[in-house]
Amino acid sequence: MKLIILDRDGVINYDSDEFIKSPDEWIPIPGSLEAIARLNQAGYRVIVATNQSGIARGLFTIVTLNAIHQKLHAAAQQVGADIDAIFFCPHAADDNCDCRKPKPGMLHEIAQRFEVSLKGVPTVGDSLRDLHAGFVAGCSPHLVLTGKGEKTRDKGGLPPGTTIHADLASFVDDLLKKSADVQSST
Template identity: 75%
Template structure:
């Protein structure tokens, strides 16, 4: 099974400093839904792992979050794609849960649910915490420059082997040229040196 783990805000859809609080505010980044469809066509299962502390902060409730995710599912399907599952952390940072990225609880839950190892699985995010959560469970970290990505790249401190691309569509272009889902360490280090 080929698997890829995507962050949501800033990777699939435009991010907002004031949170995505309604389905109307959920707007896909051009090319992202088509990229998910291309992944599916290549045999990838697409799973989303997203911190949604807006729930704990009272910015929106679970009914609204579910409606946002339903819009994301529907939009992906209209583009010919399928999101296999969405895992989310509804907690605020001060709740010290184990599921909020950069902790790995959410990714470990994905591994348990799908009964797979995450070693070599691409994990795509726009923030350092996305990359760190993936890296500690053996994922290959991919930074996109959409969302918070440019600021994340400027700050540095990325996990070893992080590869940087303009957007999700560019990550998918890269993955679909690779011979295996896990990819090649040589290619990863070369790309990492080129981009950082």
């Protein structure tokens, strides 16, 4: 099974320092949903792994989060994209849970649910915590410069082997080109 793990805010949709608290605030980054459709067409299953501490902070409810994700699914389907699952951590940083990135618990849960090894599975994020969670879980880390990505790149401290891309569409271009190159050389 070919799997890709994507962060949500700053990768698929615009991010906000005030959190995405309603479906109206969820706005896709141009080209991101079409990039997911291209991943699907290439045989990838797309999983979203996202910290959503706004729930613990009382900024929105699980019902609102479900409505935001319903909008994400509907917008994706309009361009022929399918997101297989959305995993989220509802906890605040001081809850010390295992599922909040940069801890790898959410990614381990994905591996267990889909019965796969995460070794080499691409994980795409715009923050160090996304990349570190993926790296610790054995994933191949990819930084996009959308969302908080430019600040993340400029801070440094990226996990070894991190590849940098302008946005999700550029990541998909690179991934599919490498896959085509590998297939043509065999």
